[in-house]
Amino acid sequence: MIEETEFLDLFIPGPVNVSKDSREMMTYPMIAHRSNTMSELHNDIAHYLQKMLFTTNQIILSTSSSTGLMEAAMRNCVNKNSVLNVVNGAFAERWSKIGSANGKKTDILQIDWGKAVTPKQLQEKLESNTYDAVCLTHNETSTGVATPLQDLYKTVKDNNCLLLVDAVSGAGGLEARIDDWEIDVYLFGLQKCIALSPGLAVASVSDAALEMAKKTPNRGLYFDFLDLKKYHDRGMQPATPVIPIYYQLQYKLHQIVDEEGIENRWARHQQLADYTRDWVKSKKLSLFAEEAVASNTVTCVNSKGIDVAKLKADLMKKGYFFATGYGKFKETNFRIAHMGDRTLDEVKAYLTTIEELTS
CATH class of the missing domain: 3.90.1150.10 (Aspartate Aminotransferase, domain 1)
Incomplete structure (x- = not known):
């Protein structure tokens, strides 16, 4: 021991370190994952995540790493056209690896590591092909670069693309206004800026992303956005979730939104x-x-x-x-x-x- x-x-x-009070939330008694108590817990978490992210989009919780939801975004939001992956670091490279592994037509816009893509660079690349989606990394952990999403989202939208954002080391620490910035998928884990235990990943998913999922075949089973939404609308997950971290997350979100702000x-x-x-x-x-x-x-x-x-x-x-x-x-x-x-x-x-x- x-x-x-x-x-x-x-x-x-x-x-990162998890505070003692947050750790203690994982000692609550176990509950049934198909119970009203579970639905109430889930729905409160979703409501507070929407507050934290400034969004009315669908909230999806996944018992997985954030990489799992990156794969979900790729499988659900990229259909017949290519996907553009903006690469300026080791974790941004993961988007393109996931795309290739899932048989998507993957294109890369390579940016010098230590820098962020500019609207001009992005526009020039988008004019070269037809894309279903653009993948960005809000915070590149390997190089310490924060991508200015607020300067880029209009370029993505002007080219009729979905905007998929890996916010793994940014969410909760960097400004993010999901609806104002028209982000279609914004995904992250809890073990970084949220300061909780790893094991649960979060995504906000727009109506446009869900509509794309309806048209996209081979979405898989575990990470099918439409199936996840169906269960999440009932305050549940398709499979047994990591319930102790739900308790932790509910507690922490109330701290972040209601106490610290x-x-x-x-x-x-x-x-x-x-x-x-x-x-x-x-x-x-x-x-x-x-x-x-x-x-x-x-x-x-x-x-x-x-x-x-x-x-x-x-x-x-x-x-x-x-x-x-x-x-x-x-x-x-x-x-x-x-x-x-x-x-x-x-x-x-x-x-x-x-x-x-x-x-």
Whole structure:
């Protein structure tokens, strides 16, 4: 049995620390997944997710990782035409891999890593072909880039495409106004900015996306949006859901919406990011991302000679789990996650420890 004192402070871009009060919500007694109690729980969660996301769209909950709902979006929202995947990092690449694995006609708009696509770049690419959908990554965890969805959605819509957004490390930490920005599928997990346990994924799904699903064959079984909607309208899922996390999510959403306020939560993430970026500059280090599109949930730092592997080991001795660079940047970058329920004092203490270990 692992003692609680043995757990490290997770300064990684997910899973993040889960507060004790949130963890305790998973100790509630089990309920029947076809009961009125389950439906009431489900419906309250859906209502609060709509509030948090500023949407009236259908809410879908899936006992899966977010990657599962990415596959669902691809299978339900891409029919006969191509799908355009905007790739500016390792996780944005996942969209194209999912498309290819599901037999979709996949096209890629490659953007330099560390940058975000511009409306002009997107428009030029959209003029080259006929697309059913455009896939964007709201927050690229590997590079610390936040895609400015508010600047891009009109370009997508002017070209009669569905807009599918991976918001895995952005939802709950970055501004997102689903209806105003006409986002057709906005999907994410709970283990990052929402600060809960992994195991449940969320998507808001527009009427246009559901209409596309009606015309699209081979939607699969587990991730069929139409089947999911049918059950969700009854406050249920087609298969047995991860009920303990439902309790957790209901509790957390009431905290986010009713107590902290989602716009205040966005502002807190902005504050933590600003402090972190100022610290990076003060240490004569540099951001991997262009500052204009730097993420408010995770900062990617060029290591500039810092032995990243040694720093990770040293921080572990201090009680922290440290995030190296991702993939090909594992040894040349490191990442500072400032997401979820993080406070400014916690970020300051962590950065001070890094400073002491690298000075």
